[in-house]
Amino acid sequence: MTLWRSxxxxxxxxxxxxxxxxxxxxxxxxxxxxEPMADLGLPDEILRKDDxxxxxxxxxxxVRHFTRLSQLNAAIDTMMYPLGSCTMKYNPRxxxxxxxxxxxxxxxxxxxxxxHQANLRVMLELGNYLTKITGLDAVTLQPAxxxxxxxxxxxxxxAALTARGDARKxxxxxxxxxxxxxxxxxxxxxxVKSIVSGPDGYxxxxxxxxxxxxxxxxxxxxxxxxxxxxxTEIREICDIVHEGGGFVYMDGANLNALLGVAQPAGxxxxxxxxxxxxxxxxxHGGGGPGAxxxxxxxxxxxxxxxxxxxxxxxxxxxxYDRPHSIGKLRSFHGNFGMVxxxxxxxxxxxxxxxxxxxxxxILSANYLRARLKEFYKVAxxxxxxxxxxxxDEKQKANGASTxxxxxxxxxxxxxxxxxxxxxxxxxxxxxxPTETEPLEELNRFVVAMRAVDQEIQDSREDFKDxxxxxxxxxxxxxxxxxxxxxxxxxKVTSAAEQ
Amino acid sequence: MRYLPHxxxxxxxxxxxxxxxxxxxxxxGIPEALRKFPLDGPERIGEPDxxxxxxxxxxxxxVKSSFVGxxxxxxxxxxxxxxLIQRGEFLTAYTPYQPEVAQGTLQAVFEFQTIVAELFGMxxxxxxxxxxxxxxxxxxxxxxxLGKKRNRLLLSEGLHPEYRQVVETYLGSVDxxxxxxSLKDGRVxxxxxxxxxxxxxxxxxxxxxxxxxxxxxxxxLGAAIHKSSAKFITVCNSPAxxxxxxxxxECGADIxxxxxxxxxxxxxxxxxxxxxxxxxxxxxxxxxxxxxxQAVDADGNEGYVLTLSTREQHIRREKATSNICTNQGLMALxxxxxxxxxxxxxxxxxxxxxxxxxxxxxxxxASKGIMRRHSGAPYVNEFIVELGDKxxxxxxxxxxxxxxxxxxxxxxxxxxxxxxMICVNxxxxxxxxxxxxxxxxxxxx
Numbered sequence: 001m002t003l004w005r006s007x008x009x010x011x012x013x014x015x016x017x018x019x020x021x022x023x024x025x026x027x028x029x030x031x032x033x034x035e036p037m038a039d040l041g042l043p044d045e046i047l048r049k050d051d052x053x054x055x056x057x058x059x060x061x062x063v064r065h066f067t068r069l070s071q072l073n074a075a076i077d078t079m080m081y082p083l084g085s086c087t088m089k090y091n092p093r094x095x096x097x098x099x100x101x102x103x104x105x106x107x108x109x110x111x112x113x114x115x116h117q118a119n120l121r122v123m124l125e126l127g128n129y130l131t132k133i134t135g136l137d138a139v140t141l142q143p144a145x146x147x148x149x150x151x152x153x154x155x156x157x158x159a160a161l162t163a164r165g166d167a168r169k170x171x172x173x174x175x176x177x178x179x180x181x182x183x184x185x186x187x188x189x190x191x192v193k194s195i196v197s198g199p200d201g202y203x204x205x206x207x208x209x210x211x212x213x214x215x216x217x218x219x220x221x222x223x224x225x226x227x228x229x230x231x232t233e234i235r236e237i238c239d240i241v242h243e244g245g246g247f248v249y250m251d252g253a254n255l256n257a258l259l260g261v262a263q264p265a266g267x268x269x270x271x272x273x274x275x276x277x278x279x280x281x282x283x284h285g286g287g288g289p290g291a292x293x294x295x296x297x298x299x300x301x302x303x304x305x306x307x308x309x310x311x312x313x314x315x316x317x318x319x320y321d322r323p324h325s326i327g328k329l330r331s332f333h334g335n336f337g338m339v340x341x342x343x344x345x346x347x348x349x350x351x352x353x354x355x356x357x358x359x360x361x362i363l364s365a366n367y368l369r370a371r372l373k374e375f376y377k378v379a380x381x382x383x384x385x386x387x388x389x390x391x392d393e394k395q396k397a398n399g400a401s402t403x404x405x406x407x408x409x410x411x412x413x414x415x416x417x418x419x420x421x422x423x424x425x426x427x428x429x430x431x432x433p434t435e436t437e438p439l440e441e442l443n444r445f446v447v448a449m450r451a452v453d454q455e456i457q458d459s460r461e462d463f464k465d466x467x468x469x470x471x472x473x474x475x476x477x478x479x480x481x482x483x484x485x486x487x488x489x490x491k492v493t494s495a496a497e498q
Numbered sequence: 499m500r501y502l503p504h505x506x507x508x509x510x511x512x513x514x515x516x517x518x519x520x521x522x523x524x525x526x527g528i529p530e531a532l533r534k535f536p537l538d539g540p541e542r543i544g545e546p547d548x549x550x551x552x553x554x555x556x557x558x559x560x561v562k563s564s565f566v567g568x569x570x571x572x573x574x575x576x577x578x579x580x581x582l583i584q585r586g587e588f589l590t591a592y593t594p595y596q597p598e599v600a601q602g603t604l605q606a607v608f609e610f611q612t613i614v615a616e617l618f619g620m621x622x623x624x625x626x627x628x629x630x631x632x633x634x635x636x637x638x639x640x641x642x643x644l645g646k647k648r649n650r651l652l653l654s655e656g657l658h659p660e661y662r663q664v665v666e667t668y669l670g671s672v673d674x675x676x677x678x679x680s681l682k683d684g685r686v687x688x689x690x691x692x693x694x695x696x697x698x699x700x701x702x703x704x705x706x707x708x709x710x711x712x713x714x715x716x717x718x719l720g721a722a723i724h725k726s727s728a729k730f731i732t733v734c735n736s737p738a739x740x741x742x743x744x745x746x747x748e749c750g751a752d753i754x755x756x757x758x759x760x761x762x763x764x765x766x767x768x769x770x771x772x773x774x775x776x777x778x779x780x781x782x783x784x785x786x787x788x789x790x791x792q793a794v795d796a797d798g799n800e801g802y803v804l805t806l807s808t809r810e811q812h813i814r815r816e817k818a819t820s821n822i823c824t825n826q827g828l829m830a831l832x833x834x835x836x837x838x839x840x841x842x843x844x845x846x847x848x849x850x851x852x853x854x855x856x857x858x859x860x861x862x863x864a865s866k867g868i869m870r871r872h873s874g875a876p877y878v879n880e881f882i883v884e885l886g887d888k889x890x891x892x893x894x895x896x897x898x899x900x901x902x903x904x905x906x907x908x909x910x911x912x913x914x915x916x917x918x919m920i921c922v923n924x925x926x927x928x929x930x931x932x933x934x935x936x937x938x939x940x941x942x943x
Contacts, residue, residue, distance in 0.1 A: 025841065026841060027576065055909070059775035067774065069605055073600055075590040078586065083592055090501055092500075112896070114557065116558050133539065148823045221777065235532065280505040285583075286591045289769070289829055331771075333768045351537055365517060383527045480805045
């Protein structure tokens with residue numbers, strides 16, 4: 001980040017809409033190579049009379065505006081970004097290049113398949129890789145994000161139950177789950193029954209046994225869970241749900257920890273989504289696009305969204321003849337651009353590299369835990385997987401909260417961890433370093449975290465108005481929500497100002 | 499390994515710090531039986547070989563021209579768009595949960611929201627949804643929420659068939675019925691719509707230009723729909739057309755949905771796209787997806803934050819307005835950059851040029867006796883020609899000659915067989931269009 005403050009102390013960039021001057025242009029269209037018609041023959045009543053309020057700017061003004069904006073951001077490329085549950089690892093640029101090759105970028109999904117064999121082949125191969133990694137039988141690449149994958153998986157479960165003539169109404173969701181799990185259940189018309197996490201941070205099979213009955217369609221379980229803890233009793237939980245006639249949906253948000261370490265199919269799960277933007281490092285892009293392929297056991301395969309890529313890498317094709325399919329969740333084939341990037345990531349790592357990812361991510365998290373546990377309370381004694389959840393218990397006595405710790409870390413040059421999530425840990429600070437942070441950077445993070453703690457123990461109160469070195473200070477978010485201003489309006493200048 | 503920094507010495511150092519002998523002790527929480535599994539997969543392949551491999555796989559690299567649109571439109575995207583969205587500070591940031599270090603992403607989202615609202619002529623737009631199809635499904639759900647006991651949705655037959663399928667999939671477990679309002683001469687049958695409207699209709703979904711490329715009279719439809727107090731949901735997947743045609747807001751749309759691919763975003767075999775979603779301000783709190791708003795920081799400076807998140811899943815869990823978590827951030831940025839370049843006049847000029855080229859092609863085809871279907875209906879840059887039983891032949895001959903001649907409408911609806919839908923954008927030169935004319939002439943003669 002470049003920290004240029006203007007004379008008024010403001011770091012920032014004027015709105016796009018205040019740039020430029022009438023008559024400037026940032027584009028050029030091809031010359032018309034024939035005599036155009038005098039008018040398009042469109043009736044007046046369907047035409048727009050006013051121009052949209054967009055700036056009139058040159059390309060250079062646009063470049064400067066957005067380059068300056070970019071400099072106000074923290075990003076993986078600029079600093080360690082240990083945002084728990086989000087797997088902020090390095091995004092290889094080879095994958096970006098691959099996504100811009102020929103029909104990967106420019107192919108249209110409704111053009112003849114002959115033109116786009118490469119795309120279908122990549123889809124087929126990525127599907128195969130994902131079945132191998134998860135140990136499951138079939139895959140769809142259509143869902144556009146993790147939450148979209150959840151929606152897909154739950155719809156497939158519903159369809160399978162309906163096919164059995166079994167209308168169930170309840171989904172079991174552990175209290176440590178991502179908010180998308182209960183929201184997805186509700187969107188599918190299910191009631192949510194919360195399962196309380198056990199004292200060691202994982203779900204006790206016993207709790208599932210108590211909650212299980214013939215009205216339960218499925219359990220949605222994240223493994224490792226959002227506390228960064230492996231669900232030790234997952235096998236028993238799957239057995240209990242299956243014996244009760246339900247299905248097991250696994251939220252694959254934390255699949256990164258399992259690469260080379262354990263395989264979801266072995267847990268006994270039926271269906272899961274895979275966040276390509278986490279485990280397979282397609283860039284987060286400031287909040288998307290992601291992709292949430294869904295893998296499932298053979299029993300659920302008939303219900304996958306349509307179409308499915310079938311055939312061989314030499315002769316891939318799309319199969320639209322899917323009578324039991326839940327239908328379509330997104331137009332065309334989903335976020336294909338993310339599919340090619342994930343394919344590139346997996347190809348560059350190979351099995352050998354993939355097998356190391358889980359280990360290295362887990363080691364990094366446990367290393368941070370070991371180096372910080374004297375200073376920050378670890379929420380659960382149970383060993384961590386790829387992320388570790390601390391809380392602010394030790395800092396509270398000196399008047400500092402998780403929010404203060406997070407904001408002060410910014411001044412030390414780190415993006416804060418995930419805060420106040422999972423909800424079951426009051427004041428949670430969830431740290432996920434990922435496998436791509438070098439040891440030296442982990443050590444710098446340890447030093448920063450300890451320094452923040454030292455300030456708090458010394459009651460230096462530097463944390464109270466942190467961050468002070470970032471492009472902005474803490475915002476009044478309450479007023480922003482009470483009086484929402486959600487778009488730019490031209491400033492009205494009074495006569496006096498003119 | 500290229501992306502993995504831990505050396506054997508680092509690993510040992512970390513194990514020592516953790517206080518264990520081996521990695522197996524670190525993962526002692528995983529039952530032994532679950533740790534044994536086969537993992538086969540591809541051999542590692544380095545970047546030089548991999549890039550060569552991807553290039554050699556291409557089968558469409560020599561395609562000369564494409565006249566396929568059918569709901570996903572290509573325009574020329576200036577090089578600078580890609581340059582800017584590949585800046586690591588945008589590319590590798592996450593959702594802007596920490597506004598102090600995410601003002602770049604947030605301001606870009608705010609500018610995106612403003613541009614989308616302007617293009618639709620609506621009060622407010624969100625930070626984007628996955629695509630136009632899932633956006634339409636979200637609009638249907640929103641209309642049902644707003645309509646309380648109203649549980650019927652009327653969908654124009656002119657809504658993109660894949661959008662319709664997505665709406666039906668989303669509504670699979672919702673207590674509602676979906677009915678179709680047919681097209682008559684290529685446009686919504688107003689008589690049928692009037693008969694179908696009633697006290698129990700939550701919303702009516704109309705796409706314009708519709709999936710046959712024809713422009714609907716949204717203002718007239720809006721007036722009829724509002725008499726029954728149903729919500730008017732408008733859809734547009736041809737973003738350039740928004741600057742040429744009367745705005746959805748002016749036509750009375752309650753919720754306007756779009757697909758932004760084409761502006762800043764190449765087709766990418768169908769995705770990622772960028773779902774545009776705008777509403778009247780009274781419906782703000784029922785809106786799905788992320789929203790960025792202006793806020794004041796501790797120094798009194800104006801900036802931006804994510805706001806009104808009490809509608810969203812991470813706060814409201816099962817009571818949220820949608821389960822959506824991510825938006826299409828980077829694609830929204832690409833849309834914003836390209837829209838900024840085109841500016842006040844460029845989007846309309848772009849749509850106009852596409853329309854000019856389409857009219858050249860229409861006339862050239864007509865001169866060979868290949869006539870436009872629904873010839874009286876207004877269109878922008880996509881139209882249908884009647885080829886009878888020769889559509890498939892045309893597509894096949896196109897494959898041989900490396901031309902995507904258009905979309906075989908029979909694939910969507912048997913009633914539409916015999917129609918080849920042709921989309922013309924600013925990149926179709928006169929030469930390319932003339933080549934298409936001779937190809938089609940050859941097929942029909």
